[in-house]
Amino acid sequence: MTAEIFRPVLPVLMIEDQVKAALVEDLGRAGDITTYATIAPERVATAEMNSREEGVVAGIELARAAFRIVDPAVVFEAMAADGDRVGPGTPIARVSGPARSLLSAERVALNFLMHLSGVASYTARFAAEIAHTRARVTCTRKTLPGLRAVEKYAVRLGGGSNHRFGLDDAILIKDNHIAVCGGVAEAVRAARAYAGHLVKVEVEVDTLEQMREALTAEPDAILLDNMGPDTLREAVAINRDHSGLDEARYWAAGRRVMLEASGNVNLSTIRVIAETGVDYISTSKITMAAPTLDIGLDVTIA
Template structure:
């Protein structure tokens, strides 16, 4: 059995994101509240504690916030990104110069709370369909500048990543089809253009378009805004097109992968997954995720 390793994120990307966030927060004059109220020699120890249950994500960014303010500040990780924590659980401990700790606090928590919220929300979606072979996947609907780390958080929560941008996979949507002159023509043009490692996906909004797409052999067909009954029919069409038996359909790699999208939320995703589709894409896991409540509590001056 292959062990699924936890996702990682580039340290270089972390550095840029956190540095820009600190510059935004500290502005032109720095943390004038802390400078005015805390003497330079003061030290502090603080705990980063979860106020509610959730999946932790973003610890490397939180650590970077303190390190970039003051390399002498000690950041002790008590859990790992991807761990599920209970209310009151200590996530990390930070100690060092009090001014440094307080100046980095908000940026560290902003990243940690937001990304943990995304991971936690993704985990809720994944749990709803855990009894099926379908996987929930995020989209390009992410906060500007935070796409890579939000997608990292989705994976920590048990979700899957769709394409990261316009440059890493071809997704032919309705407007591309309209301009190109049809589903098959758009797929054929994409195949002639793309390198052999680039996947081609096409969006269809009806079963006739799906049948046309199947004959043009894309890698993935996105079934847009179809209810469970139409999705079940689409799965049956895909199975029959490839001459597969129902019991071997899910594991047969020769067939076209099917992705469902549209009207996906925590109340609808189970019924969608049970139709037999492979992936369910939704912007909800990134754009609608509430933050996870995490606080920084000063323990010792």
């Protein structure tokens, strides 16, 4: 029986910190002087946030928090949920309350919603390209400073998976570590001796010779950096032979070394990479190059 996969959750405390920082940046020392100058304090309004293109929604609770922190009197009604697929004209949320507060919170709310929905939507496009394979697209530590946790949340909403969140939750031995340490296998063994029993160890290799050396030290995963499809297929075969399992048992086994491909990954190449048989494909593009999802806020009643 396949376990039900629940949608990811973003901790409330994380939302508060992110949104407060953005509001302080935007409102500055004097607040929204344009709105204060043109809108009477007693005016109320209702506005809708609508998607103007197809995509995946992410960031609803950050948008809600932006209005609530500016003014608890604002009523925020979500009309879509994070992870929902929307099309042009789809209503995402309705907000009503003091007009000054709606206008002052608008940009921060939309910035989070548009950016995170963009990350989720772009990830979904990558995931769709490889849906017929066993591979999964995964993000990296290449994220906008201060937004890593929420961007990684959006990646999961788009059907991707998360790589490590920082330098402290998994060991990834890269080429510079190997150069200083003195060798692939030596670096993996040192990491194994240092790490706790719940910490995964992955090592990056540039050649099949390095991969064979890495396998002797039994890492949890091997990152195959900038290898072409033919080389990746050979790497999968080497890994299967090393495991001592037949093909059916190899794919079913939970203790084999995972293979991750990285380098030159885009929407044009990810399908070919996935079809080589690797387990994961990491790319910074789903966080660093994702276009925003076009979402607008339009006043409907004033």
